[in-house]
Amino acid sequence: MRWVVFLRGVNVGKANRCQPAVIASQLSRFGLVNIGAVGTFVVREDVSESALRAAIAKKLPFKCEIMICPARDIIRLTTKNPFSGQPAGEKITQFVSVLAKSLPLPLNLPHCLPSPDDWLLKITGIQDRFVLGVYRREMKAIGYLGKIEKLLGVPATTRSWNTIQKVAQTLAQG
Numbered sequence: 001m002r003w004v005v006f007l008r009g010v011n012v013g014k015a016n017r018c019q020p021a022v023i024a025s026q027l028s029r030f031g032l033v034n035i036g037a038v039g040t041f042v043v044r045e046d047v048s049e050s051a052l053r054a055a056i057a058k059k060l061p062f063k064c065e066i067m068i069c070p071a072r073d074i075i076r077l078t079t080k081n082p083f084s085g086q087p088a089g090e091k092i093t094q095f096v097s098v099l100a101k102s103l104p105l106p107l108n109l110p111h112c113l114p115s116p117d118d119w120l121l122k123i124t125g126i127q128d129r130f131v132l133g134v135y136r137r138e139m140k141a142i143g144y145l146g147k148i149e150k151l152l153g154v155p156a157t158t159r160s161w162n163t164i165q166k167v168a169q170t171l172a173q174g
Contacts (some may be wrong), residue, residue: 003052004074004167005032006098008065008114008157015061030055035172036163037065042071042170065155067098073128073169078168080133083161086124088169090137094161095130095145099154107152113144118143131156 011015020121022033030052031044043052049068056066107126112119121144122171131148135141149156156162 001046002047002071002171003043003047003049004071004171005039005041005068006055006069006159007060008067008155010039010064016064018060018062023056027055030151034165035104035170038159040159040163040167042167044174054155062073065100065157066131067087067100067155067157069098069129069152073130074164074167075171077127077130078158082125082127082135086122086134088134092134093137095132096161096164097133097145097148097156097160099129099131099152099156099157101154102129103152103154111151113172121147123148167168 007020010018010020018036018039020037020039020041024032029045030047033042033044035038035042041056053066053068055156056062077096078094086094088094103126107123109125110116110124111123113121120141121133121137123133124130131152135145145158148158
């Protein structure tokens with residue numbers, strides 16, 4: 001099965017530093033393709049999830065949450081525009097937070113932080129292990145991204161919608 005791997009908290013500030021391109025090269029037997037600098041990989045070869053998780057963990061000089069999703073889940077997520085009708089533009093970032101596991105309880109949506117009237121981050125949808133939303137490009141908004149985990153009670157890592165689309169394009173290339 002083909003997979004997509006998301007590392008949580010990698011290369012943020014001065015903590016948990018690694019070189020994803022080097023990891024991809026070292027694990028070329030799995031057909032790893034590095035997407036960006038924060039630990040996003042497409043896995044093109046047929047490998048078990050447990051073997052993949054163990055191999056990646058062994059290459060990291062620190063412990064971190066490793067989210068592994070079937071490639072078909074990313075493809076399904078990107079076949080429709082989940083941000084239709086949501087704010088867009090230069091001052092808005094569309095994002096996807098990948099959860100370590102599915103949510104135990106539903107969340108009333110949209111969920112706005114700090115408030116519906118003065119939001120900096122808005123969760124607009126949840127599809128399986130993917131939390132979809134938008135945030136304003138303001139320094140305060142970044143702090144609210146970290147609150148997604150606390151709000152949902154599940155470890156999460158966040159990528160821009162552009163990165164998720166790049167992952168889907170890489171998957172489509174074979």
